[in-house]
Amino acid sequence: MMAQIQKEDRYNLAPKKFNMWIFIFTSFMFFAALTSGFIVYVGGSKAHGINIKLPDAFMYSTGVILLSSITMFLASNAAKALDRGKQQFYLMATIFLGVAFFIIQLSAWSYMIKNGVYFSNPNASQSFIYVFTGMHLLHIFAGLLLLANTLWRSTRSIEQVKNLYSVQMSSIFWHFVDIIWIYLYVFLLLNQ
Amino acid sequence: MSTLTVHDHVVSHHEEDHGHHKATFLNTYVFSMDHKMIAKQFLITGIAMAFIAMMLSILFRIQLAYPDKAFPLMETLLGRFAPGGRLDSNFYLALVTIHGTIMVFFVLTAGLSGTFANLLIPLQLGVRDMASPFMNMLSYWFFFIACGIMLSSFFIQKGPASGGWTIYPPLSALPKAMPGSGLGMTLWLISMIFFIASQLMAGINYVSTILNMRTKGMDLWKMPLSVWALFLTAVLGVLSFPVLVAGVVLLVFDRSFGTSFYLSEIVLNSSQVQPFEGGSPILFQHLFWFLGHPEVYIVIMPAMGISSEVMSVNSRKPIFGYHAMVYSLIGITVLSFIVWGHHMFVTGMNPFLGGVFMITTLIIAVPSAVKTFNWLATLWRGNIRFTSAMLFAIGMVSFFISGGLTGIFLGNAALDINLHDTYFVVAHFHLVMGSAAIFGMLAGVYHWFPKMFGRMMNERLGYLHFWLTFIGAYLVFFPMHFMGLDGVPRRYYAFTEFESMKQWLSVNTFITWAAIMSALAQLAFLFNFVHSIFWGKKAPQNPWNANTLEWTTPVEHIHGNWPGEIPTVYRWPYDYSKPGAEHDFIPQTTPLSETMSSNLPHDFEDNPIGLEEHSKWTSTQKSNEEVK
Ligand code: HEM
Ligand SMILES: [Cu+2]
Numbered sequence: 116m117m118a119q120i121q122k123e124d125r126y127n128l129a130p131k132k133f134n135m136w137i138f139i140f141t142s143f144m145f146f147a148a149l150t151s152g153f154i155v156y157v158g159g160s161k162a163h164g165i166n167i168k169l170p171d172a173f174m175y176s177t178g179v180i181l182l183s184s185i186t187m188f189l190a191s192n193a194a195k196a197l198d199r200g201k202q203q204f205y206l207m208a209t210i211f212l213g214v215a216f217f218i219i220q221l222s223a224w225s226y227m228i229k230n231g232v233y234f235s236n237p238n239a240s241q242s243f244i245y246v247f248t249g250m251h252l253l254h255i256f257a258g259l260l261l262l263a264n265t266l267w268r269s270t271r272s273i274e275q276v277k278n279l280y281s282v283q284m285s286s287i288f289w290h291f292v293d294i295i296w297i298y299l300y301v302f303l304l305l306n307q
Numbered sequence: 308m309s310t311l312t313v314h315d316h317v318v319s320h321h322e323e324d325h326g327h328h329k330a331t332f333l334n335t336y337v338f339s340m341d342h343k344m345i346a347k348q349f350l351i352t353g354i355a356m357a358f359i360a361m362m363l364s365i366l367f368r369i370q371l372a373y374p375d376k377a378f379p380l381m382e383t384l385l386g387r388f389a390p391g392g393r394l395d396s397n398f399y400l401a402l403v404t405i406h407g408t409i410m411v412f413f414v415l416t417a418g419l420s421g422t423f424a425n426l427l428i429p430l431q432l433g434v435r436d437m438a439s440p441f442m443n444m445l446s447y448w449f450f451f452i453a454c455g456i457m458l459s460s461f462f463i464q465k466g467p468a469s470g471g472w473t474i475y476p477p478l479s480a481l482p483k484a485m486p487g488s489g490l491g492m493t494l495w496l497i498s499m500i501f502f503i504a505s506q507l508m509a510g511i512n513y514v515s516t517i518l519n520m521r522t523k524g525m526d527l528w529k530m531p532l533s534v535w536a537l538f539l540t541a542v543l544g545v546l547s548f549p550v551l552v553a554g555v556v557l558l559v560f561d562r563s564f565g566t567s568f569y570l571s572e573i574v575l576n577s578s579q580v581q582p583f584e585g586g587s588p589i590l591f592q593h594l595f596w597f598l599g600h601p602e603v604y605i606v607i608m609p610a611m612g613i614s615s616e617v618m619s620v621n622s623r624k625p626i627f628g629y630h631a632m633v634y635s636l637i638g639i640t641v642l643s644f645i646v647w648g649h650h651m652f653v654t655g656m657n658p659f660l661g662g663v664f665m666i667t668t669l670i671i672a673v674p675s676a677v678k679t680f681n682w683l684a685t686l687w688r689g690n691i692r693f694t695s696a697m698l699f700a701i702g703m704v705s706f707f708i709s710g711g712l713t714g715i716f717l718g719n720a721a722l723d724i725n726l727h728d729t730y731f732v733v734a735h736f737h738l739v740m741g742s743a744a745i746f747g748m749l750a751g752v753y754h755w756f757p758k759m760f761g762r763m764m765n766e767r768l769g770y771l772h773f774w775l776t777f778i779g780a781y782l783v784f785f786p787m788h789f790m791g792l793d794g795v796p797r798r799y800y801a802f803t804e805f806e807s808m809k810q811w812l813s814v815n816t817f818i819t820w821a822a823i824m825s826a827l828a829q830l831a832f833l834f835n836f837v838h839s840i841f842w843g844k845k846a847p848q849n850p851w852n853a854n855t856l857e858w859t860t861p862v863e864h865i866h867g868n869w870p871g872e873i874p875t876v877y878r879w880p881y882d883y884s885k886p887g888a889e890h891d892f893i894p895q896t897t898p899l900s901e902t903m904s905s906n907l908p909h910d911f912e913d914n915p916i917g918l919e920e921h922s923k924w925t926s927t928q929k930s931n932e933e934v935k
Binding site (some may be wrong): 127129130131133134137138140141142144145147148149151152155156159160162163234235236237238239242246250 | 438439442507510511512514515516518519520545546547548549550552553554556557560564565566567568583584585586587589590593594597
């Protein structure tokens with residue numbers, strides 16, 4: 116009987132997926148707080164504001180991450196269709212695009228540094244650009260770990276319920292970090 | 308037990324099936340994933356932290372009562388923090404800061420929610436365990452690490468953080484600003500990050516469990532108020548703690564990476580010009596209080612839920628206005644996000660904005676008052692049983708009223724300009740938050756002790772504990788109102804240094820002695836608690852004759868809570884003293900078909916078949932009567 120109860124525990128997947136949704140709420144509140152902080156800061160003085168042109172790299176990274184959302188979507192479709200091979204291919208593509216996004220964001224930082232826009236800066240509006248992108252990269256990093264874990268698990272012969280669950284978890288998260296980036300980018304553009 | 312196979316994910320599973328987990332000391336008591344054990348871990352850690360924080364407060368109370376006296380014992384105990392037997396002034400500030408931090412976050416947030424959410428959510432909703440037992444375990448251990456780091460700051464050279472529990476910059480942002488701004492502050496921040504991670508994991512689990520895993524028949528409107536309160540508390544935490552993370556992240560950048568989010572034009576020690584420009588310390592206050600105000604409700608709402616439950620059981624009456632109680636909790640939850648500005652009336656905010664915050668603040672008093680009236684109406688003409696838990700629940704209401712009233716004064720911007728940062732504020736929040744929440748928590752401990760430990764606590768010691776603490780708390784905090792009205796500021800080291808405040812020394816001495824008495828009273832609790840765990844009277848299954856599901860589980864804890872099938876729920880939790888019923892309580896698991904004589908048409912709101920049966924039954928009853 117004990118084993119039975121434990122089995123119930125292990126297969127309680129729907130509530131665990133729900134956990135992910137709530138986590139996304141918390142993450143969203145975090146970014147909402149940062150952007151509200153930006154608004155309060157900029158409102159404090161006329162001299163505050165981004166006052167520079169945002170690096171073009173942000174445009175490219177936006178394209179890359181949008182593309183990665185599509186491959187993620189294809190990966191979960193493949194998982195639903197029980198096509199492990201295709202699922203793994205698209206997962207790898209998503210990871211590749213995620214890494215590319217990471218690198219492009221870093222290149223945007225180096226571009227800003229070259230142009231004298233430092234993190235440590237008397238105009239903290241510009242520091243905020245680093246904070247937004249940096250905190251978002253942390254999420255990207257977590258998302259990559261999640262994707263890698265899903266990929267690794269799908270190469271082992273785990274049951275379909277669990278495979279699908281793990282694909283869905285990473286897909287929810289990945290689409291979310293995608294949307295957050297678009298939110299941040301639009302926010303920055305509007306405040307440029 | 309074939310009944311358990313109702314769950315139909317009967318899929319083959321190979322690798323991760325290790326069969327039975329053997330119960331070892333380590334996985335039963337230490338790294339337990341069982342929610343009941345985790346609840347006990349939170350409770351005991353919380354109580355330990357509460358005693359530590361209480362001792363800190365006694366130390367600084369002694370300083371306030373005898374600012375000019377030397378106590379050699381103090382030097383023996385505290386070493387360099389009390390040179391010559393007199394408390395160091397920087398250490399005084401550290402004591403106040405850590406006392407506040409521990410009490411607000413570690414005791415009344417983690418200790419209170421952690422204990423009762425873990426205990427009651429699965430047991431009162433008919434769930435075998437949390438949505439993610441593993442995350443639940445992590446949440447406790449993160450909390451434990453946070454406690455360890457926070458306390459470790461007493462053992463470093465310059466002592467703990469000392470900028471107040473609200474850690475406003477610049478004191479928290481400039482490591483050189485004061486001794487406590489250095490490593491002590493860093494440890495504070497690290498500890499807090501662990502703490503927030505712990506709270507988020509816990510809160511996510513609570514919300515998910517409540518929304519997804521309730522037993523059959525347990526719709527939201529059949530949940531006990533304790534669970535409603537814990538649910539909304541978790542929602543508040545999940546939405547507001549991330550904002551504090553954002554504030555802390557920016558603070559860490561200011562401290563260690565030379566940014567200027569919060570810092571501007573600062574000169575240290577009248578000569579060292581700091582390189583920071585353009586930052587806004589007010590920004591931190593916005594971010595902090597956006598969490599900070601919901602936080603005070605995170606502290607009080609579980610206490611409200613627990614008291615509602617305890618008062619209904621011990622008045623042998625349904626809670627008055629169940630729906631109003633739920634809606635007022637929801638109202639508080641929503642409103643608590645739009646009142647944070649009342650902590651910032653004197654930051655030079657636009658008076659119009661101040662007016663807006665004033666109005667929202669006064670509006671939040673409405674749901675608070677609704678709850679108060681409902682509690683009083685629940686007591687009204689009840690068959691009151693004065694158990695220790697009941698006394699503490701009533702005490703909670705008393706403190707909530709007397710502390711809440713002063714909130715209305717403070718909520719008026721014009722009055723707050725005078726009262727801000729005085730002892731009036733200290734009196735306000737120690738009554739409404741400190742005392743009320745602690746009393747709610749103690750009510751919960753006395754009430755659910757039999758559920759947690761299978762034994763009863765001693766009632767006589769409970770009464771002693773209650774009366775000494777109740778009287779003591781009023782003696783300590785009530786006089787502070789008058790000090791505040793006279794303009795005595797909070798967080799000052801020695802009032803004898805100021806001509807205008809010297810006269811308050813006698814009051815301070817009185818308060819200190821009252822505090823010492825209340826602290827000693829807690830020993831009655833500690834003894835009772837520890838003694839009862841091992842040698843208390845064995846508890847029956849349902850010692851208080853209560854309706855809720857937790858009392859249908861066996862006294863001996865088992866993993867999965869119910870040996871057989873999880874019971875189904877048929878009614879709300881407050882059918883106490885229902886007219887026509889056989890007993891003065893009807894457990895939630897009793898179907899309406901077994902209680903024909905006490906059913907009311909109202910019980911069949913969405914159930915036409917049941918209603919028909921009911922009217923048939925009543926008409927046969929009537930015709931039988933006529934025959935007689
Ligand atoms: C009746 C509704 C309430 C109103 C109108 C109210 C109003 C206020 C106001 C205006 C202040 C700021 C005072 C100042 O710093 O100048 C304040 C402080 C405070 N209130 Fe309340 N309050 C209410 C209920 C509560 C409740 C229920 C709690 C907690 C359970 C609470 C906890 C606190 C705390 C902790 C502070 C002080 C924070 C600090 O500066 O350290 N209040 N309250
Ligand atoms: Cu407040």
